Amino acid sequence: RKEVEQDPGPFNVPEGATVAFNCTYSNSASQSFFWYRQDCRKEPKLLMSVYSSGNEDGRFTAQLNRASQYISLLIRDSKLSDSATYLCVVNRGRGSTLGRLYFGRGTQLTVWP
Amino acid sequence: EPEVTQTPSHQVTQMGQEVILRCVPISNHLYFYWYRQILGQKVEFLVSFYNNEISEKSEIFDDQFSVERPDGSNFTLKIRSTKLEDSAMYFCASSGTSSETQYFGPGTRLLVL
Secondary structure, eight states: OOSEEEOOOOEEEETTOOEEEEEEESOTTOOEEEEEEEOTTSOOEEEEEEOTTOEEETTEEEEEETTTTEEEEEEOSOOGGGOEEEEEEEEOOSGGGTTOEEEOOOEEEEEEO | OOOOEEEOSEEEEOTTOOEEEEEEOOTTOOEEEEEEEOTTSOEEEEEEEETTEEEEEOTTOOTTEEEEOOSSSOEEEEESSOOGGGOEEEEEEEESSTTSOOEEOOOEEEEEO
16 A cells, blocks of 8 residues: 555646645654645745644634544645645654655646636 | 855867866865756766765766865765766755755866767
8 A cells, every 4th residue: 555645637727716735644653744846847835734623724724533544634725836736645654654744646726817 | 154065167079088076165064966967857866975984876887986075175086987878967965964054166077078
């Protein structure tokens, strides 16, 4: 089973739409969770960390369900500049795997005018 | 804003040649990482480095690969005898601690012919 699984998309939405991405992870001992975005042929950039209580940063809301090993990202009022690949990332953060990040394959989003 | 830098941005080499990819992590960070991303695939962990030694390496990081921190600022990845399948984007990352956010450099695109 893959460490981190995401729906690859692509998601094509109009400006102003709300879009949600989902992700599941296989290792229940995972400690830290993130959403990164990656523009074409660029490096991953941290979008936001994901906390157990859920967290919001402007138009972006992340949720974590540890029981279901499920992470989500909601983008409201989509902008053209949101077009990118969104990477679900997990850090087990314990023992020998401390620091190692596990990436999903990413979900591609295109926002059209 | 401090950032991770990498050189060169692109490298073309012949199969069997040695390559050295260079990274300058963020100055007060203590943990350093190499990841790679084959075109169209997910980002994969190669190795983590702390206190002048490897903390963890993945199954990809075989005897062909080595890392070094030759001075107080550079962090290098050496591939001794490149293979066609080593063609990928190689990202360096650094973090203050093993559980903190990892910041990625812009990557080196390696093409092995």
